[in-house]
Amino acid sequence: MIKYLRAILFPFAILYGIVVFVRNKLYDWGIFKSRQFDIPVICVGNLAVGGSGKTPVTEYLVRLLSTYKVAILSRGYGRETKGFVLADDTATAKSIGDEPLQYYQKYPEVTVAVCEDRITGIERLKEAHDLIILDDAFQHRKVKPGYSILLFEFEKMRRAQWLLPSGNLREPFSGYKRAQQILITKSPETVSLRDKERINARFSRFPAKDIAYASIEYHALQPVYRTGKAINMPSKSAETTVFLLTGIANTKPLLQYLEGQYKQVVQHRYPDHHKFSLGELSALRKAFEAHQDTEKLILTTEKDAQRLLDASIKDLLLNLPVFFLPIKVDIHAGDQHHFNQEILDYVSRHTRNRSIH
Known part of the structure; x- marks a missing residue:
């Protein structure tokens, strides 16, 4: 399917490429000015x-x-x-x-x-x-x-x-x-x-x-919400189910890592920089609470965690075990x-x- 769609869009890619190529050349030649x-x-x-x-x-x-x-x-x-x-x-x-x-x-x-x-x-x-x-x-x-x-x-x-x-x-x-x-x-x-x-x-x-x-390089999980209460940090466990909430372009490396650490990964995946709605997060909460496993947590990326700090979202997720996974290059x-x-x-x-x- 992707192969056929790519073929259909190929003429537009050629046109796009010509426009970008000419634009770059105009900068390279100094006709368009760079500072x-x-x-x-x-x-x-x-x-x-x-x-x-x-x-x-x-x-x-x-x-x-x-x-x-x-x-x-x-x-x-x-x-x-x-x-x-x-x-x-x-x-x-x-x-x-x-x-x-x-x-x-x-x-x-x-x-x-x-x-x-x-x-x-x-x-x-x-x-x-x-x-x-x-x-x-x-x-x-x-x-x-x-x-x-x-x-x-x-x-x-x-x-x-x-x-x-x-x-x-x-x-x-x-x-x-x-x-x-x-x-x-x-x-x-x-x-x-x-x-x-x-x-x-x-x-x-x-x-x-x-x-x-x-x-x-993956590091220890960190809580998204710091309430002043003691937080039991989850350990990597073959008995733990992870509900993974993401709004990033490529989840493959993260998913591969998590699947090697935890029992199950349940994806709630959205496009890059997606603004999570209350409806989407309510659905996540319901799915989390309805899941039969006792050892479970909600996990997101450090970037996505920034969009979970809004007051209305925080009220919805505050009492749940919501963590982010820090990474370094x-x-x-x-x-x-x-x-x-x-x-x-x-x-x-x-x-x-x-x-x-």
């Missing part, structure tokens, strides 16, 4: 729509660059506000988006802002910060980052990828040439030499030393030093930071 800034600007992006792991990679950079005053600038996908918004203690997923809210709550020392116009956002942030991380801005050609990290999912690199609307590529694959480093995310802990050679060969004009591989040992050093060198070389660091 550079006198401050390190690191872009974390991808060529595909959603699901490549930009959030944990952005968090990795925050930890790597912790000696600098860092600002994260995002579009704030899914928010109900417009323009430049600086995250503060009143911020919600509705006001700044789920991922920026996650950054703000986890890294209070970092400035988090959202703005659909990245030039305006950088202008507002540049004087008070040493560097700016742009979350998901690789196609925002009005800004020319000093350093771009482009992410690709391991599994998707093992098969052909197609342009929208036939596939999920936002621009032709050749766009990778604008990046300084490529990171293959959600890789197995050990990548075979054959897989590496096959994947690296797809980046024929890119140095192999600048292609790194990373896996997902684990860059493979053979690639980590070079990956880190290239980024640190880029930031330290910048004239504004030489006398400080």
